[in-house]
Every structure is written in C-alpha cells, then in structure tokens.
Amino acid sequence: MIAQYGQGGPEVMQAEERDIGAPAAGMVKLRQEAIGFNYFDVLQRKGLISGSVPGRVMGIEGAGTVTAVGPGVGGFTVGDRVGYLRSQGAYADERLIEADLLFHLPEDVGFDIAAALTVKGFMAWLCARRLYEVQHGQTVLVTTAAGGVGSLVTRLAAHHGARVIGMVGSEPKRRPVRDSGAVDVAVGLDDAGGMVARLTGGTGVDVVFDGLGADTAERLLAADAVRPGGTIVSFGAAAGWPTADREAIARRGYSFMAPQAPDYIASANELRGAMAEVFALHRNGAFGAIPLTRHPLRDAAELHRQVDRRVVFGISLLLP
Numbered sequence: 515m516i517a518q519y520g521q522g523g524p525e526v527m528q529a530e531e532r533d534i535g536a537p538a539a540g541m542v543k544l545r546q547e548a549i550g551f552n553y554f555d556v557l558q559r560k561g562l563i564s565g566s567v568p569g570r571v572m573g574i575e576g577a578g579t580v581t582a583v584g585p586g587v588g589g590f591t592v593g594d595r596v597g598y599l600r601s602q603g604a605y606a607d608e609r610l611i612e613a614d615l616l617f618h619l620p621e622d623v624g625f626d627i628a629a630a631l632t633v634k635g636f637m638a639w640l641c642a643r644r645l646y647e648v649q650h651g652q653t654v655l656v657t658t659a660a661g662g663v664g665s666l667v668t669r670l671a672a673h674h675g676a677r678v679i680g681m682v683g684s685e686p687k688r689r690p691v692r693d694s695g696a697v698d699v700a701v702g703l704d705d706a707g708g709m710v711a712r713l714t715g716g717t718g719v720d721v722v723f724d725g726l727g728a729d730t731a732e733r734l735l736a737a738d739a740v741r742p743g744g745t746i747v748s749f750g751a752a753a754g755w756p757t758a759d760r761e762a763i764a765r766r767g768y769s770f771m772a773p774q775a776p777d778y779i780a781s782a783n784e785l786r787g788a789m790a791e792v793f794a795l796h797r798n799g800a801f802g803a804i805p806l807t808r809h810p811l812r813d814a815a816e817l818h819r820q821v822d823r824r825v826v827f828g829i830s831l832l833l834p
C-alpha cells in the first residue's frame with residue numbers, strides 16, 4: 515500500500531506492507547483490481563484538503579473482488595465484483611471497506627472501466643445530466659478539458675449534440691481534446707475568451723463546466739463568455755478554490771453551482787442508482803473509448819510527479 519507521511523511533493527508517499535486483518539461488522543475485504551487516480555489525492559498530498567493524518571493510505575476510488583465478508587453484511591458475498599468512490603484507503607492491493615459504500619459491477623463492465631468511471635464518470639453524469647441537462651445545439655465550454663472529469667464531460671456533452679469548446683493548459687493537450695469531440699480547443703483562459711466570442715458571435719456559451727476554480731468564473735464573466743441567464747458548474751479546484759462575483763452573477767441572471775460528490779451519494783441507494791445511470795451512459799456509448807492510462811501501483815509517486823508537471827491526459831489508473 516502507499517501511505518502519506520507529511521504534506522508536500524510525491525516524496526511524502528511511502529510504500530509499505532500492513533496486515534489489514536479480517537473485516538469487522540458491516541465491512542468487507544476487497545482484493546483491489548484497479549484503483550482510480552483522483553486529483554483529490556494531489557490536493558490531500560499537498561495538504562490543501564482534509565488535514566494531516568500521518569500514515570493515511572492514499573486514494574478514494576477503485577474496483578475489486580470481495581474476498582471476505584464481516585458479520586451483518588447483506589447483499590455481498592465472496593467473489594462479487596464491486597466498485598466504490600469516496601472511501602479513503604484505495605492505494606492498496608487489498609483493503610477493508612464498509613459494505614454500504616459498494617456497488618456491484620454489471621457483467622459487461624470490467625474493473626478498469628469501473629475504476630475510471632467511479633468518481634470521474636459520476637461527476638460527469640452529475641454535472642452534465644443530473645444538475646444541468648446539456649441539450650442538443652447548445653454551446654458548452656469545458657475548462658480542464660484534458661483532465662479525467664473534463665474529458666468525460668466533453669464526450670458526454672458532444673454525445674448529446676452540444677457544440678463543445680475545450681480549454682487546456684498546454685498545446686500538446688489540444689489534439690486529444692479534439693479527439694474527445696470538442697469543435698475547437700483553446701490554450702488558457704485568454705484564448706478561451708476569444709474563441710468563445712468567435713464561435714458564438716459574441717453571445718457567449720450556454721454553460722461552463724469548470725474544473726480549474728480560482729478566479730476562472732469571474733474572468734469568464736468579465737469577458738462576456740457566458741450568455742446572460744447561462745450557467746456555470748464549478749466542479750473543481752485544480753488552480754484553487756473557486757471564487758465568484760455574486761453581484762455579476764445576480765445582475766445578469768447567471769446560475770452558479772459548485773457540486774460536491776458526497777452530497778449526492780449520501781445513501782447506498784443513491785450511490786447505486788447514480789452508478790447505474792453512469793454505466794447505462796457508458797453502455798450507450800456516451801463516453802466513447804475512455805482515455806485510460808495504466809500504471810503499476812508501486813509507481814504511484816511517479817504518476818503524481820507527472821500530474822504535478824501537468825503532462826497527464828485523461829484518466830489514470832493504478833494497478834496492484
């Protein structure tokens with residue numbers, strides 16, 4: 515397993531062996547088959563989220579096989595294929611987890627796709643289907659379009675007939691975002707403002723899906739990149755916690771949402787219902803061929819180094 519000691523760069527990540535024992539009441543033991551890398555892991559590693567807990571096992575999402583079941587657990591037996599999101603302790607070859615946090619994998623969904631779609635697929639569905647239903651003919655701007663959530667939002671919106679403008683941080687990421695279905699791809703916010711003006715004839719986009727945070731929303735509003743009455747879904751904070759000018763939002767009738775995944779999966783039923791929707795979208799081809807890169811779990815620190823250098827595209831998995 516990979517545990518975190520201290521806060522900072524990837525050097526705070528340490529590989530170690532621990533005996534995790536048998537599952538207690540309400541818990542199951544999993545053999546992990548695929549672990550989802552999540553930008554949350556970076557924020558936690560840097561100490562920007564959830565405080566310092568020496569020895570905390572990193573990671574919050576993955577998929578695996580049930581190998582033992584604790585007392586009082588119903589609905590899961592040894593050999594079941596399951597997934598989970600938002601449960602600390604994923605960077606491990608085996609782990610214990612509350613049964614209520616698990617969902618069964620459909621037969622046609624492999625472990626890699628399941629681990630790719632847990633948080634990222636769930637967030638894309640939450641943002642572009644459940645909270646805001648992207649419509650055919652709309653124009654959509656996706657910042658962090660090369661990221662895990664962003665690449666899936668881009669695919670989902672394009673699948674539903676929207677004209678998607680992507681934004682990335684560097685030139686080499688333009689091509690893969692185009693391949694995800696974006697009609698054009700801007701490099702940086704200034705370029706995005708100009709591209710939106712050009713492609714919408716100055717009207718602005720209907721909706722922005724923003725994973726960057728910080729002052730992104732304010733800058734887009736100042737550049738009139740969102741049409742009056744349009745929507746900003748601020749789902750991430752890769753560049754810092756989102757700030758938004760409430761007065762500008764109110765004045766032009768914008769809607770601003772900053773959804774947090776845990777608020778929409780509070781119960782086991784909610785979680786399982788949401789993941790059924792995500793897998794149905796996948797089955798219908800809404801995400802296309804999901805852009806996956808696989809890394810051995812023992813190389814997790816190297817993956818974090820690549821993420822810090824911002825050279826990673828799409829969804830990264832760690833394989834035990």
Ligand SMILES: NC(=O)c1ccc[n+]([C@@H]2O[C@H](COP(=O)([O-])OP(=O)(O)OC[C@H]3O[C@@H](n4cnc5c(N)ncnc54)[C@H](OP(=O)(O)O)[C@@H]3O)[C@@H](O)[C@H]2O)c1
Nearest residue numbers: 553554658661662663682683725750751752753774775824
């Ligand atoms: N609200 C929720 O419940 C929820 C759920 C999932 C994810 N999130 C958040 O959503 C954001 C994106 O998640 P993800 O899984 O898609 O992450 P990801 O795959 O790591 O992508 C993040 C993107 O952000 C950009 N980026 C990275 N570091 C940056 C920096 N220092 N400054 C500016 N941009 C940077 C990179 O794109 P470029 O290099 O192209 O700019 C990268 O492609 C993260 O903040 C994550 O924590 C929130």
